[in-house]
Amino acid sequence: MIASTRRPERLPIAVKAVAALGLGLSLAIARPGGPPAVRAADDGLGTRSTAVYTVQPDQHRVHVDVQVSATNQKSDTQSVRYYFVSAGFFLQPEATHLRATAEGRTLDTTVRARTGYSVLEVRFGRNLYHGQAIAMRISYDLPGGAPRSRADIRVESAFVSFTAWSFGDAGDVRVEMPAGFASSVIGGPMDVNGLQEAGQSLTASDVTDPASWFAVVTGDRPDALSSEPITLGGGERFVVRGWPEDTVWRTRVADRLERGLPILERLVGLRWPVRGDLEVTERAAAVLEGYAGFYLTDENRIEISEELDDLTIVHETSHAWFNQRLFGERWINEGLADTYATLTLGELGLAWQPIPMPNRTSSAAFPLPLVSWPPPGRIVDTTTEARELYGYNASHAVIDGLVREVGPAKMRDVFSAADGRAIAYVGAPPAESIGGAVDWRRFLDYVQERGGSTGAEALIRKWVVDAAGAKELDARDAARAAYARLVEHGQAHGQPWLPPMSVRSPMAHWTFQLATTRIGEAEGVLVTRDSIATEAANVGVTVPASLRSAYQSAIADLGPVQAQADRELGVLRAIGDAGREAGAARDVWVQLGLLGGVEPMTRVEAARADFQADDMTAAQAAVDDAGRLLDGAGVVGRERVAGAVRVALFVALVLAVLVAWIVRRRRRVARRAAVAALTQAAVPDAAAPYGTLAANLPTEGRPPPAAPAAGQADGWPGASAPMDPLTGAEHGDED
Incomplete structure (x- = not known):
């Protein structure tokens, strides 16, 4: 996958090339009986060709051999006989060592230079009348240009690039590549035959429209490249692979990588993302399809033009970070690559060509803003080139403005968030990852939320959306x-x-x-x-x-x-209400009800403690307890007073009964004591003689006294209770 490209430098050869055409340059008209008259003719000479391009890296050239058959197809009239004396062909402007032969002799040729091509006239050396044909051989060389020369042809020991044309009205084209070169074609089409190891042959048959046919042929021989491994202090590994003939390019690229990458890595703030070696390969400007460089992420490979452009070298290197893996839209990555390349070159003290501010009203501006900038494609005309230049310049205008506002330090935060796909809006936990591609929307979120930009939205509105x-x-x-x-x-x-x-x-x-x-x-x-x-x-x-x-x-x-x-x-709120109620003045009934019990304020304090311990259930229960205690205290107080009264009455009654009992008992004791005293007084003295009352003894002849009747006291006729011997009062037995 092509991650990115560097801005166009010049049009590729496909724009300059003009397909070869067979031209009837002059036509002689012979009249019978007189000298010929000459007038121009537009057609009538048919040409068919077979062109063979043989690549010769050891001689740094492509040798071209064209076999042409020219036939006069112009019919004579009764008064005019037509014949041709020459034929014309379009030719590559780099052609050298031109030679034309026919029928064992050398033909005269004339070459007239034009912009982007030359016109070759080949004279037959005889008149070519109607129905006659001539077989010619045209040969020439296409010399490879030196690195960074204006020539579009390169024929090096490790790389070949040139454009093949067809000749005449119709023809065949064949390209012979030497062994070891892997061939590719832009344009054509051409079939690739054979194996790379033995040498490939590229063919196109029956080309009938030479005016529009061309083929940009390239060949790579990787094992012939000069390789220079580079390992930096942080473990970053590069392999600089250039043409053996171009030591200047390899030296420049290696120097810029060794000195520039540590600066670039510090500015970006992310770890080096490439595992293994990053290959940096030299390419001809003409085969980069109009661009100065490519970064191929899937291959860990950079292709950089042979041109010694420091901005391109650092720009492409920065695409190790700035590619679709970090940001999903082309304008973001290209703008960042240009901006950070300039920052790096600034720290290195190197100069670069200033990047112009684009004109939004120019014809090169897109029908839609940068968000619709298409992927890179082959630059085939000036319109495409102008569009690409506008895209690069506008992207740089946006990103350079943002970086200048927030600074590299804040941009490192932006890159870190984008790299982790973190959410732009930060909350309490570590920033969550939300995945997905980082388009212009999320990029705007990042530069505002992480970068602190206040001007980003205005730039986005102006250039992007x-x-x-x-x-x-x-x-x-x-x-x-x-x-x-x-x-x-x-x-x-x-x-x-x-x-x-x-x-x-x-x-x-x-x-x-x-x-x-x-x-x-x-x-x-x-x-x-x-x-x-x-x-x-x-x-x-x-x-x-x-x-x-x-x-x-x-x-x-x-x-x-x-x-x-x-x-x-x-x-x-319940705790507050309970606290106020528990702390309010209490009437006597509540005080009596709470006396000796749980103080409601202790339950309120428990509720406070439970709340702080985040136990809302326990806190509410404690509040409810406090409420129940206060709500029931008055009733309890009244019940306590009523119960006390009942107890007091009961106690009084018990005391009264007890007092009465005590009084009675004391009286009984006293009575018994008195009786005992009287009884003791009636007992004779022990020293006195015993005697018996005669009256108590039955008289002879009289019956004994009858037993006491019921209800009478024992021994006391007619009495219901004993009589107190002191007072003479009667009283019953006391228990």
């Missing part, structure tokens, strides 16, 4: 304004809250309608965050980091983040 691209930029402007406000909003309250991927991804992919929707969702989260910060300050807590982390790491839907924010805010 068409009307459709301008509309995209309009939509982008509105989205970027909203994005900037979101970023600014995120800076509030100390620690910044950077936009999440759910916002940054549609911004990077230029889906601005979705981006605007996501920005609105993100603003909603930040508004809730602001309320959380206010409530947290009032409550006296630190907001946990989880919400910020969830916001910054959101990939798509911000709904869960908003729900988390709403919950945090709800818990905070």
